[in-house]
Amino acid sequence: xxxxxxxxxxxxxxxxxxxxxxxxxxxxxxxxxxxxxxxxxxxxxxxxxxxxxxxxxxxxxxxxxxxxxxxxxxxxxxxxxxxxxxxxxxxxxxxxxxxxxxxxxxxxxxxxxxxxxxxxxxxxxxxxxxxxxxxxxxxxxxxxxxxxxxxxxxxxxxxxxxxxxxxxxxxxxxxxxxxxxxxxxxxxxxxxxxxxxxxxxxxxxxxxxxxxxxxxxxxxxxxxxxxxxxxxxxxxxxxxxxxxxxxxxxxxxxxxxxxxxxxxxxxxxxxxx
Numbered sequence: 001x002x003x004x005x006x007x008x009x010x011x012x013x014x015x016x017x018x019x020x021x022x023x024x025x026x027x028x029x030x031x032x033x034x035x036x037x038x039x040x041x042x043x044x045x046x047x048x049x050x051x052x053x054x055x056x057x058x059x060x061x062x063x064x065x066x067x068x069x070x071x072x073x074x075x076x077x078x079x080x081x082x083x084x085x086x087x088x089x090x091x092x093x094x095x096x097x098x099x100x101x102x103x104x105x106x107x108x109x110x111x112x113x114x115x116x117x118x119x120x121x122x123x124x125x126x127x128x129x130x131x132x133x134x135x136x137x138x139x140x141x142x143x144x145x146x147x148x149x150x151x152x153x154x155x156x157x158x159x160x161x162x163x164x165x166x167x168x169x170x171x172x173x174x175x176x177x178x179x180x181x182x183x184x185x186x187x188x189x190x191x192x193x194x195x196x197x198x199x200x201x202x203x204x205x206x207x208x209x210x211x212x213x214x215x216x217x218x219x220x221x222x223x224x225x226x227x228x229x230x231x232x233x234x235x236x237x238x239x240x241x242x243x244x245x246x247x248x249x250x251x252x253x254x255x256x257x258x259x260x261x262x263x264x265x266x267x268x269x270x271x272x273x
Contacts, residue, residue, distance in 0.1 A: 001029045001237075002029060004025055004233075005022075008022045008025040008026075008230065017230060021231065024230070024234055025230065028237075046064075047062050050062060067251060071202060071254045078188065078265065079181065079184050079264055079265065080264070080267070082266050083184065083264070086180060086181060086184070089176050089180055090177060092169070092170075092176075093170050096166045096167070096169045097170060099162075103163050103166065104159075106152060109149060109150060109151045110149075110150045111148070111149050112147075113145070113148075114147075114148070115143075116142070117142075117143045118143070119141050120142055121140070122140070188264045191257055191260040194260075195258055198250060198253040198257050199254055201250045201253070202247070202251055202253075204250075205243065205246045208243045208246070209243040209247045211243075212239050212240040212244075213240060215236055215239070216236045216237060216240045219232055220233060220236075
């Protein structure tokens with residue numbers, strides 16, 4: 001566009017084109033310069049966000065690879081059972097089962113064995129405790145063994161109520177697990193349909209972009225030969241940029257839908273391989 005603006009200025013000075021044509025080229029150049037600065041700023045912001053997510057210092061160098069021309073589809077095999085939402089609900093069910101077992105274990109009689117071994121000393125004076133002579137060694141041994149048997153007979157239905165509460169908690173966790181699994185399956189199906197739709201949009205936008213390139217190339221040759229006007233060339237170039245932006249946006253939407261599928265399938269680690 002800078003080259004085209006220079007050519008338009010020379011043509012305007014030579015009286016070949018009108019001032020309005022030069023003004024259009026200059027406006028297009030300023031618009032593209034503003035878009036370029038905006039894209040550079042957005043690019044730096046995204047790099048800083050990546051540094052923050054990766055726990056890197058702000059001065060760490062970071063580069064992003066170029067986007068491939070085609071959408072690379074990765075295989076997914078449905079909802080993963082290792083998702084944090086499902087694992088948490090599954091752990092709640094296991095916890096309720098263990099609590100029920102712990103309460104029921106209270107009905108079993110328990111036997112405990114204990115004992116103590118010690119000595120008691122009786123002295124006339126305090127310092128006799130620290131003497132080593134036989135006259136002051138008035139110590140008497142103290143030893144016993146104890147065997148206790150605990151048989152639970154009556155607990156005012158406390159254990160029965162606890163078992164019922166834990167059964168209710170387990171049933172509630174199981175219901176939440178089923179609802180969460182169905183919700184994730186719905187999200188997976190929606191993401192699959194969205195990916196297929198975005199793929200169709202991407203293919204359509206890519207065909208439109210190729211057609212816009214062909215039209216622009218023809219208009220460019222006509223302009224060089226003096227058949228087409230500068231206005232037609234600028235319009236076709238704007239259509240080319242619009243088609244390119246739509247194609248890139250459709251490609252990004254495909255990648256976002258595929259990321260959603262990989263997340264639900266628990267396969268995000270395949271992106272780092």
